[in-house]
Amino acid sequence: MSGPESFEEYVAARRGALLRTAYLLTGHREDAEDLVQVALVKVVPRWGRIAGDPEPYVRKVLVHESVNRWRRRRWREVHTDRLPEAPVAGPGADRVALQQALARLAPRQRAVIVLRYYDDLTEAETARVLGVAVGTVKSQARDALVRLRELVPDLGHELEDVGR
Incomplete structure (x- = not known):
């Protein structure tokens, strides 16, 4: 190239x-x-x-x-006991839910998901970018996908084929 x-x-x-x-x-x-x-x-x-x-x-x-x-920035987060009102699902709600779930992943897990599934890099390319072993990319992707399925259960069917 x-x-x-x-x-x-x-x-x-x-x-x-x-x-x-x-x-x-x-x-x-x-x-x-x-x-x-x-x-x-x-x-x-x-x-x-x-x-x-x-x-x-x-x-x-x-x-x-x-x-x-x-x-x-992590130390600036403020936790609360009150949950906000549930959002009304509308057009693009799945996308918003997925973006919010991505934001709740650990930074390395988020990076693996973004590089592997949004930027379409191979496991080896992702490992090279992150400076980690391919096995680390695999385990981070697996754990991140499990977490995404927990955070956005309604998208479980769309996430089924990802990472398998």
């Missing part, structure tokens, strides 16, 4: 895909934009070494930055 000639060409060509991945990692459009910006700033100094195939490295930076941001 021939890589983009310049950093600017890469950003122009891949910005949408990077934003999608970042959105799925963070769950918020603004956070996704910030995450992509931070990742690209970190990639620029290394561009000469990764220019041939920058995608795996950029994804790795996105995932690591997302995990770091989650760790820094």
